[in-house]
Amino acid sequence: MAGPMIDAEEFSDYVSARQQALIRTAFLLTGxxxxxxxxxxxxxxxxxxxxxxxxxxxxxxxxxxxxxINEHTSxxxxxxxxxxxxxxxxxxxxxxxxxxxxxxxxxELWAQISALPPRQRATxxxxxxxxxxxxxxxxxxxxxVGNVKSQTSRxxxxxxxxxxxSVVEDGSAR
Amino acid sequence: MNDPVERRLADSLHRHVEHLxxxxxxxxxxxxxxxxIRSRRRAVAAVAGIALLASAVPFSxxxxxxxxxxxxxMDYALSSPSDSGEPxxxxxxxxxxxxELRAPEAxxxxxxxxxxxxxxxxxxxxxxxxxxxxxxxxxxPGEATSVTIDFGSLPEGQADPEVxxxxxxxxxxxxxxxxxxxxxxGIAEVARVAxxxxxxxxxxxxxxxxxxxxGAVRPLGSGTATVETYAVNPAxxxxxxxxxxxxxxxxxxxxxxxxxxxxxxxxxxTMGVVGFLxxxxxxxxxxxxxxxxxxxxxEPEPVEGGIGALATDGGGYLSVVTGDDEEFRTCSTLLDxxxxxxxxxxxxxxxxxxxxxxxxxxxxxxxxxxxxxxxEFEIVDGPTGERFVDVEPAEATYFDYSFEPSxxxxxxxxxxxxxxxxxxxxxxxxxxVTPPRTYDIDAAGxxxxxxxx
Numbered sequence: 058m059a060g061p062m063i064d065a066e067e068f069s070d071y072v073s074a075r076q077q078a079l080i081r082t083a084f085l086l087t088g089x090x091x092x093x094x095x096x097x098x099x100x101x102x103x104x105x106x107x108x109x110x111x112x113x114x115x116x117x118x119x120x121x122x123x124x125x126i127n128e129h130t131s132x133x134x135x136x137x138x139x140x141x142x143x144x145x146x147x148x149x150x151x152x153x154x155x156x157x158x159x160x161x162x163x164x165e166l167w168a169q170i171s172a173l174p175p176r177q178r179a180t181x182x183x184x185x186x187x188x189x190x191x192x193x194x195x196x197x198x199x200x201x202v203g204n205v206k207s208q209t210s211r212x213x214x215x216x217x218x219x220x221x222x223s224v225v226e227d228g229s230a231r
Numbered sequence: 232m233n234d235p236v237e238r239r240l241a242d243s244l245h246r247h248v249e250h251l252x253x254x255x256x257x258x259x260x261x262x263x264x265x266x267x268i269r270s271r272r273r274a275v276a277a278v279a280g281i282a283l284l285a286s287a288v289p290f291s292x293x294x295x296x297x298x299x300x301x302x303x304x305m306d307y308a309l310s311s312p313s314d315s316g317e318p319x320x321x322x323x324x325x326x327x328x329x330x331e332l333r334a335p336e337a338x339x340x341x342x343x344x345x346x347x348x349x350x351x352x353x354x355x356x357x358x359x360x361x362x363x364x365x366x367x368x369x370x371x372p373g374e375a376t377s378v379t380i381d382f383g384s385l386p387e388g389q390a391d392p393e394v395x396x397x398x399x400x401x402x403x404x405x406x407x408x409x410x411x412x413x414x415x416x417g418i419a420e421v422a423r424v425a426x427x428x429x430x431x432x433x434x435x436x437x438x439x440x441x442x443x444x445x446g447a448v449r450p451l452g453s454g455t456a457t458v459e460t461y462a463v464n465p466a467x468x469x470x471x472x473x474x475x476x477x478x479x480x481x482x483x484x485x486x487x488x489x490x491x492x493x494x495x496x497x498x499x500x501t502m503g504v505v506g507f508l509x510x511x512x513x514x515x516x517x518x519x520x521x522x523x524x525x526x527x528x529x530e531p532e533p534v535e536g537g538i539g540a541l542a543t544d545g546g547g548y549l550s551v552v553t554g555d556d557e558e559f560r561t562c563s564t565l566l567d568x569x570x571x572x573x574x575x576x577x578x579x580x581x582x583x584x585x586x587x588x589x590x591x592x593x594x595x596x597x598x599x600x601x602x603x604x605x606x607e608f609e610i611v612d613g614p615t616g617e618r619f620v621d622v623e624p625a626e627a628t629y630f631d632y633s634f635e636p637s638x639x640x641x642x643x644x645x646x647x648x649x650x651x652x653x654x655x656x657x658x659x660x661x662x663x664v665t666p667p668r669t670y671d672i673d674a675a676g677x678x679x680x681x682x683x684x
Contacts (some may be wrong), residue, residue, distance in 0.1 A: 065262055072258035081248040094253050101261035166243040174658055176638065185237065186244040204589075207393060207637040214389065217236055 064108050071117060072101060079121065086129050089173050092117040100125040122187070124199050126179055169219045177212040184209055245541040262598040286571075347536040347551065347564065347572050375609065375618035376659030388654050388662035393635035395428060396652060397421050397681035399516070400668070404428055404442065412446045421683035422463040425489040428683075429463055429470050439472055441491045449576045451491045454609060460503035463489075463684065464510055465545035465588055473499045484514060486527050495527035506543030508568055513549055515540035522551065524568065534572065542593075544586035548613065550593075553577070560598045565616070576616035587613060587634035592657055594632045594640055604628040604672075611655050619657045626673060631682045643682040645672050652680050 076097070083093035083100075103124050104117070170178060176198070184193040184205075191209075195202045273314075395406035397418050404411040404421055406428075412428065420431035427443040429451065439451040439458035452474045453457065461472035468489040475482030484499040501516035508524060515522035515537070522540040523531040534540070539552030547569035553562050556579040564577030581595040586607075590613040596605045608629055610620040622629075627646040634640050635654075641664060642653045650670035655661040668679035 068262065069258040072261065076257050077252060079252045084248055084251055085244060090251070091252075094255055094257070096492075097253075098255075098257050098264065102264035105265040107259050158504050165451055166581065167247055170240075170244070174656070181240065181246065185241040186248075188241075203440050204636045204638070207635070211390065211637060213236060213240075216240065220236070 067114075068108050075118065075121075079125070082122070082182060082187060083125060083129075085170075085186055086125070086175075086179060095113075096125060096129055099126045103128070103229075109131050119193070119197065122183075126197055129175070129179070165220070166216075169216050172219075173212050173215065177208050180205055180208040181212050192223075221226075277297060313626050314504075347534070347553070347566060347574055375621040377621045377623050378642060378655070378659050378661060379623050380627045380642075380646065380653060380655075380661060381625060382627075382644075382649055382651060382653075382663065382667045385653065385661055385663045388664045392641055392654070392664050393637065394633050394641060395423050395683040396641075396665070397420055397430075397683065398665075399677060399681070402431075406683075409444070411442060411444055413442050413448070414446070415440060415442075415448060417677070418681055420461075421681055423467055423683065424459070424463050424470060425467045429461060431458065431461065436476065439474075449491070451487065452485055452493070460505075462504045462506045462512065462543075464507040464512075466510075469494075469510060470505070471507065473503050473514070475499065477501070484512070484525065486512060486525075497525070497531070505549075506539040507545050508543050508549060509546060513540055513543050515552075524549075534566070538597065542583050542586050544590040544593075544613065544636050545588045546590055548575075548586055548590040550583040550586070555579075563598070565613075575614055578616075581609070584608070585632040585634060585640065587638060587640070588636065591638055592612065592619070592634065592640070594634075604630055604645075608632070608642075610655065620659045622655070630678075633682050633684055641682055643678070643680065645670055645678075648672075650678050650680065652682055 069110045079097045079101075080093055083096040087093050087096055100121060104121050107120075132160060170181060173181065179198060180194060183189045183197055184191070191199065191202050195205045198205065234329075244385050250375040268649070272283050281553050295485040391407050393407070395404050397403075397413070398405050399418075400559060401410070402412055402414070404413055406423065413426065415432050417432040417434040418430055419433045422429045424441075427441055430440045430442050430448075431442065432438050438454075439461055440448050440457075441451050442448050452472065456474035457476040457479075458472045458474050459477065461470060463470050470487045470489060470491065471485065472487075473482055473484050480498040482501075482669045483496045484504070485496040486494045488494060499514065501518050501520060502514040502523075503516065505513040505522070507513070511524050512526050513522060513534075517539055519538045521533045521535065522537045523533045525531040534549070534551055537551035537553060541552060541563055547567050549566045549568050549572075550563055550564055553564055556562055558579075560579045561582060562577065562579040563582055565575045565583065566572045567575055571573065579600060582598040582600065583593050584596050584600075585594040587593065593611050593613050593616075595609045595611055595616075597607070606624045606628060608622050609618050610622075611618050627644050629642050629644050631643040634638055639654050639656045640665065642655060644651060644653045646667070648669060648671065649667035650672075651663055651667040652665040653661055654664045665680055670676075670678060
């Protein structure tokens with residue numbers, strides 16, 4: 058029979074298995090390592106409160122993801138961060154190694170992603186990092202599939218425009 | 232994923248975090264935090280039980296209109312389930328509309344007359360800054376982005392509107408890439424339905440028509456009756472309208488399929504259609520009678536404590552008029568009908584003019600606005616009323632508002648002898664969606680564009 062001790066153990070096992078993956082998603086949402094850890098911790102606290110009510114433990118990832126999106130949205134609304142700040146330097150990465158990708162390209166794309174409004178950014182992270190379908194993304198965001206399509210389209214259009222503009226700048230600078 | 236930008240995007244996101252690690256013990260920290268939240272909830276619940284008892288008597292007297300001295304501005308403490316982060320029951324009241332229309336039982340309100348239920352703020356320790364419920368903002372807190380709308384300085388938007396609109400010069404309903412020619416005079420309102428459009432015209436009196444995507448027109452309802460108010464449900468497969476002129480004893484509330492085939496009707500009295508709540512229609516009058524919510528096959532359900540209604544979001548949110556204050560301003564409150572008419576926020580300074588489908592955002596105007604044109608408006612958070620954008624008074628006048636699925640609001644606006652449709656985002660960015668056309672606001676002629684729903 059499930060009880061508080063078993064819940065805590067089961068919950069801890071889940072977090073141990075999924076913590077790093079959750080941190081990565083939270084980092085893509087927030088753009089900051091410490092904020093990502095806070096977001097994951099706050100979200101997991103809420104998940105733990107509901108742990109015994111979650112019948113299908115196989116879908117706990119979707120539950121956690123939805124909680125994280127809601128939590129991040131409420132942070133954004135509460136602290137009036139309506140314009141995401143672009144980053145001139147990459148956030149601290151504890152184990153950063155050389156990457157095959159040109160670091161200039163990676164910085165530039167990330168800067169453009171960071172400049173997206175929170176809802177578009179969340180849509181992009183869920184569609185292109187978590188690799189969710191439009192329907193799964195809509196459930197995570199609590200909106201319609203049409204809204205997801207619209208947010209994705211708008212975000213991609215913004216990224217394309219900014220990337221084209223930066224290519225033109227690079228060309229004229231050389 | 233064939234698009235090169237999408238592939239670069241996916242690669243970039245993965246490579247950006249592939250080496251990201253956290254050494255914190257988040258499981259233990261989360262459990263400790265959850266236990267503190269649980270303890271605090273138990274303490275607050277004990278206090279709230281006493282507070283609710285103390286507040287119940289004066290609240291009910293106020294709604295009954297008793298006590299002129301008690302008619303003070305009502306600002307409610309903000310409490311939003313969407314801030315809780317838990318995808319539990321409160322989230323279920325505003326799910327994806329398509330799914331919920333097939334299973335309405337999950338959000339059906341309690342049986343019998345529904346009363347407005349004051350909300351109790353929940354403690355919330357989430358986020359980087361701990362939120363003390365004692366200091367939760369009330370009314371209109373915080374700073375919003377201030378913008379002014381001036382056609383001359385707005386950029387041109389790149390995306391077509393996601394709601395239909397009527398272009399009078401073109402004589403057509405424009406809906407994304409589709410154009411439906413319409414041969415009707417005096418078009419005043421357009422709403423998309425599953426197989427066409429419900430179009431209201433005003434000439435000697437208001438009438439309602441169904442326009443097929445081919446442009447073929449047929450009257451809705453009796454065809455000869457006056458139709459002053461109507462609405463379409465979120466799934467676009469139901470239309471509700473009230474036919475019969477004001478003061479007529481024959482006025483009826485009609486519910487029909489999206490094709491116009493009537494499902495049921497009932498006497499409407501002095502009521503007009505406010506909007507849909509999933510498949511139920513909310514109706515209200517402006518003579519102080521209680522609004523009600525109705526679905527064919529069930530009895531109309533009064534919204535006790537309300538004396539009128541302003542808007543719905545198509546889902547569970549209903550903005551209800553509750554009375555006047557000592558300055559004769561109309562007071563209103565936003566209810567969540569999916570959770571027993573729980574109050575979300577309200578007051579007497581502002582009134583909701585439009586709600587985003589799904590309830591994420593709302594447009595508010597001065598509660599004294601007469602509906603003939605606003606000189607300012609605000610975009611606010613739907614569940615809490617917190618302001619995001621304050622469109623300040625300038626030269627422009629705003630006539631109508633319609634939210635797009637993306638969360639932006641389209642505004643039918645006039646400025647400097649011209650009229651156009653403008654789009655504004657909750658972050659304050661605004662753009663022109665249609666080219667401005669000459670419009671003499673004082674001549675009150677037909678506008679060049681009619682913003683739809």
